[in-house]
Amino acid sequence: MRVALFITCVNDTLFPGTGKAVVSLLRRLGCEVDFPAAQTCCGQMHVNTGYRDEGVRLARHFTEVFAGYDAVVAPSGSCAAMVREQYPKLVRPGSRGATAVAEVAPKVHELSEFLIDVLKVDDVGAYFPHRVTYHPTCHSLRGLHLGDRPTRLLQNVRGLELVELPAAQECCGFGGTFAVKNPAVSAAMGADKVRNVLGTGAEVLCAADNSCLMHIGGTLNRQRTGVRIMHLAEILAATEEAQ
Amino acid sequence: MSAREEILAKVRRAVAGAPETSVPRGYRMSNQVSDLVGLFAERVDDYRAVVHVVPAAEVPGRLAELVGERRMIVPEGLPADWPRGIGGTSVAELDAADGVLTGCAVAIAETGTIVLDTGPGQGRRAQTLVPDYHLCVVRADQIVSGVPEAVARLDPARPLTWISGPSATSDIELNRVEGVHGPRTLEVVIST
Amino acid sequence: MSSTFLGMPGSFPKNAAKAVQNSQLRYNLRKATHTIRGKRANVVGELPDxxxxxxxxxxxxxxxxxxxxxxxxxxxxxxxxxxxxxxxxxxxxxxxxxxxxxxxxxxxxxxxxxxxxxxxxxxxxxxxxxxxxxxxxxxxxxxxxxxxxxxxxxxxxxxxxxxxxxxxxxxxxxxxxxxxxxxxxxxxxxxxxxxxxxxxxxxxxxxxxxxxxxxxxxxxxxxxxxxxxxxxxxxxxxxxxxxxxxxxxxxxxxxxxxxxxxxxxxxxxxxxxxxxxxxxxxxxxxxxxxxxxxxxxxDVLADEVGRQALRCIRCSACLNVCPVYERAGGHAYGSVYPGPIGAILTPQLRGMSSELDASLPYASSLCGACFEACPVAIDIPEVLVDLRAKVRHKPAERAGMRVAGWILNDQVRLAKAQRLATRFRKLVPKRLPGPLSAWTDTRDLPDIPEESFRDWWERNERA
CATH class of the missing domain: 3.40.50.10420 (NagB/RpiA/CoA transferase-like)
Structure with missing residues (x-):
């Protein structure tokens, strides 16, 4: 199967390792991966901060770049939710933009959705001998309704001990520009999330969104906790041979 | 332009061209409950009201026991063999009484609710409010399974009071405690 | 005589910053909202329909x-x-x-x-x-x-x-x-x-x-x-x-x-x-x-997106599940309608001309817990985002977002910006200046990688 990787601007710029992990994972599972070079950003930051015109331009760009692919995979619940849930609200019903969105949006999958729903695998043959806890990010949980897809994948990783995160469904406090517009509340939410993470005794905090992980991880680092953050793709890409 | 005309005009302008809607009613209109009396008794008990399930023939005797020495308000329209009460409709008289004995219009098993509609044997609304003790008799055939059936049985032209347990408040740390302004004790006799 | 909120100064972030320092308030709110969350979940779960x-x-x-x-x-x-x-x-x-x-x-x-x-x-x-x-x-x-x-x-x-x-x-x-x-x-x-x-x-x-x-x-x-x-x-x-x-x-x-x-x-x-x-x-x-x-x-009714706020039956389930409300408290919203519903209702009823009212649509991480709890399915995040587009933005922010939009709208510009960041990655301070200090006050920045993903792909895969 030929799939297009939508890396997302945050991963592209700050977390290239996640992109490399997606490529190696999908190839291991027999996919042909393409990276449309013209891709940039889904427009979520602009739309959600109140800059709809800029956001709509980016959305238009996205639908042009990814038109014609059978499947688009994004290692981000938040960006996938933006395309699938919010794009249809940005366009006028019956407009050309609406047609373009209706064409592309349903083909955009968050990574764990793509693995389980499209490729029909919940054991990707990974090996990761560590104690891991998983934070379901808000947009993957309540936007995409990923349910237990990510944890099913993690449970089937050889050597991995998955420990439950208390109050897992609570927002970490990132929220895009919320983190800088309401820093006090954002930090208080992050501190509570970190406390819960530390309580699990996990070595690694995993999630399907690097943006949230950047916020929680930034707090974990500032507190010198020693807990690492890892994107779901990076754990699923890890194999025994690679260790 | 009057306030009425202005508000109505603004509403009409605001919704002009808005899409029409239809209401999906896919929820349960009634529930399969094998033991209505049992469920109702359990749910009333959950509110920390006192519940007695009593065969119809024994109700007068049991009421007499429960009333005991209390000076009760007993509205008109109740069976002749039930305890006699004192009259009273003024606030002062009601405040001086020890309690009130009534029947009801309908009861809801799923929510443990009693509804009064000021019909025979239920008195005016103040009569079931001011006295601190409310003894209410529910006939088994008055119990319905859920809210939709109760709404269908009631007459909106009558003043209605839905009662689910004794008066209570959750205003202190969102914890429910019983006993504020309404009757602090609710005792329910289910006549079977 | 209780006081009225009308004409209250401040903004949500400022009010909230004070509130989160109040540990008694944090404790009271946490206890109360968590109690009610559990009770609500039980009785809602009881109904199959x-x-x-x-x-x-x-x-x-x-x-x-x-x-x-x-x-x-x-x-x-x-x-x-x-x-x-x-x-x-x-x-x-x-x-x-x-x-x-x-x-x-x-x-x-x-x-x-x-x-x-x-x-x-x-x-x-x-x-x-x-x-x-x-x-x-x-x-x-x-x-x-x-x-x-x-x-x-x-x-x-x-x-x-x-x-x-x-x-x-x-x-x-x-x-x-x-x-x-x-x-x-x-x-x-x-x-x-x-x-x-x-x-x-x-x-x-x-x-x-x-x-x-x-x-x-x-x-x-x-x-x-x-x-x-x-x-x-x-x-x-x-x-x-x-x-x-x-x-x-x-x-x-x-x-x-x-x-x-x-x-x-x-x-x-x-x-x-x-x-x-x-x-x-x-x-x-x-x-x-x-x-x-x-x-x-x-006026709210005339707004195609915002009118759904009028479905509200004032149950306050959205407040009780909101992580922002739990930490900021109700007073920070400066309105009789606090919490998520207040953040969409108050600016629509009062307008967004004051600093406080203009800050309310941003008083949310858009986590969606409110929408999920709402018994009349008000899509509060949707209305928040819609209101944010109607707020008068500060000029500096507007300029910054325009530039960001311009860079992000083109792969070449984006790649150039990434290479610039990569080249100076060692020079990024641990504490950022200006509004971005809001990030680094409590969190470390992630390390900027040696190479963006797109450059890595170009180097390894395109050939």
Missing amino acids: WQELRAAGKAIKDETLRHLDRYLVQMEEAVTRAGGHVHWARDADEANRIVGELIKATGETEVVKVKSMATQEIGLNEALAAQGVTAYETDLAELIVQLGDDFPSHILVPAIHRNRAEIREIFLDKMEKVPEGLTDEPRALAEAARLHLRERFLKSKVAISGANFMVAETGTLVVLESEGNGRMCLTLPETLISVVGIEKLLPAWRDLEVFLQLLPRSSTGERMNPYTSMWTGSVEGQDFHLVLLDNGRT
């Missing part, structure tokens, strides 16, 4: 709003037919004037009140005070707020920010007759409130209420409550004046079968609240007046 009820609730409210003109007229006719009087108020001033005149006609100078969001919204107590009328709040939490000369901080439990010890202090300080040896047991505090208000209930001639629902078909008003203070006010006084927002209508009597399931379970987390009163027109000889209040609602 919750989602069907929710869909029906949403649709019934949409139908009400779509033909609000028709239902208002129908309501007016039904109430009038049943011996009641209907008044229409365009705004707060008009409503306050109508209520003041009605009270004046009775010759009374004291009135008792059932907890009502609409009368808080219009500042009725303050307006009546200016006309020489004292309004006594009778709901326990409202009483705590009123006695403490405080602001409400929650829709359902306005004194949620106070714990039992603080409530005891307020009672000892402000009540005329306090039972001897008053402890901070909730039962004892409730008993103190009973004694404090009993006499007033029994002698009051005029009461003021709101309503949870009005049924257009029958002219019936519905008030849900717990303590019995509502029944006291609605039943005993000779005159009853109800001030109700025009969006509180339901088309038909049977629609109550939906809302009497949705509201108690969403709000206090009970299968049913202790008392619900329903009355139609003038009952048992009482003189009844209904004041239909607009006060900005028709």
Whole structure:
């Protein structure tokens, strides 16, 4: 199967390792991966901060770049939710933009959705001998309704001990520009999330969104906790041979 | 332009061209409950009201026991063999009484609710409010399974009071405690 | 005399920053909201048809709003037919004037009140005070707020920010007759409130209420409550004046079968609240007046996205599940409508010209917990995002977002920006200057990688 990787601007710029992990994972599972070079950003930051015109331009760009692919995979619940849930609200019903969105949006999958729903695998043959806890990010949980897809994948990783995160469904406090517009509340939410993470005794905090992980991880680092953050793709890409 | 005309005009302008809607009613209109009396008794008990399930023939005797020495308000329209009460409709008289004995219009098993509609044997609304003790008799055939059936049985032209347990408040740390302004004790006799 | 929020200075981030430092407040709110979350989840989980009820609730409210003109007229006719009087108020001033005149006609100078969001919204107590009328709040939490000369901080439990010890202090300080040896047991505090208000209930001639629902078909008003203070006010006084927002209508009597399931379970987390009163027109000889209040609602109705906020039945489930509300508290929102629903309702009712009101649409991480909990499916995140697009942005932010948009809209520009960041990656300070210090005050920045993904792909895969 030929799939297009939508890396997302945050991963592209700050977390290239996640992109490399997606490529190696999908190839291991027999996919042909393409990276449309013209891709940039889904427009979520602009739309959600109140800059709809800029956001709509980016959305238009996205639908042009990814038109014609059978499947688009994004290692981000938040960006996938933006395309699938919010794009249809940005366009006028019956407009050309609406047609373009209706064409592309349903083909955009968050990574764990793509693995389980499209490729029909919940054991990707990974090996990761560590104690891991998983934070379901808000947009993957309540936007995409990923349910237990990510944890099913993690449970089937050889050597991995998955420990439950208390109050897992609570927002970490990132929220895009919320983190800088309401820093006090954002930090208080992050501190509570970190406390819960530390309580699990996990070595690694995993999630399907690097943006949230950047916020929680930034707090974990500032507190010198020693807990690492890892994107779901990076754990699923890890194999025994690679260790 | 009057306030009425202005508000109505603004509403009409605001919704002009808005899409029409239809209401999906896919929820349960009634529930399969094998033991209505049992469920109702359990749910009333959950509110920390006192519940007695009593065969119809024994109700007068049991009421007499429960009333005991209390000076009760007993509205008109109740069976002749039930305890006699004192009259009273003024606030002062009601405040001086020890309690009130009534029947009801309908009861809801799923929510443990009693509804009064000021019909025979239920008195005016103040009569079931001011006295601190409310003894209410529910006939088994008055119990319905859920809210939709109760709404269908009631007459909106009558003043209605839905009662689910004794008066209570959750205003202190969102914890429910019983006993504020309404009757602090609710005792329910289910006549079977 | 409780205070009013109107003209409150500050902004949500500033107010919230102060609130999160208040550990007592944080503790009280956390305890209360987590208690109610558990209760709500239990009683909602008990109903197998919750989602069907929710869909029906949403649709019934949409139908009400779509033909609000028709239902208002129908309501007016039904109430009038049943011996009641209907008044229409365009705004707060008009409503306050109508209520003041009605009270004046009775010759009374004291009135008792059932907890009502609409009368808080219009500042009725303050307006009546200016006309020489004292309004006594009778709901326990409202009483705590009123006695403490405080602001409400929650829709359902306005004194949620106070714990039992603080409530005891307020009672000892402000009540005329306090039972001897008053402890901070909730039962004892409730008993103190009973004694404090009993006499007033029994002698009051005029009461003021709101309503949870009005049924257009029958002219019936519905008030849900717990303590019995509502029944006291609605039943005993000779005159009853109800001030109700025009969006509180339901088309038909049977629609109550939906809302009497949705509201108690969403709000206090009970299968049913202790008392619900329903009355139609003038009952048992009482003189009844209904004041239909607009006060900005028709403007909200005109907004295609924002009008869904008018579906709100004031259950406060969205507050109880909101991580931002839990930490910032209700006062930070500077409105009688705090929390997620307040963040979309207040800016629509009041406009966004003040710094505070313009900051409210941003008082959310868009986590979506509110939407999930809402019994009438108000997509609060959607409305927040829509309002953010209508806020007047600060020039510096606007410029920054324009530049970011320009860079992100083109792969070449994006790649250049990435390479620039990569080249100077060692020079990025641990603490950023200006508004970005908001990030680095509590969090480390991620390391900027040696190479962006697109450059890596170009180098390894494109060849």
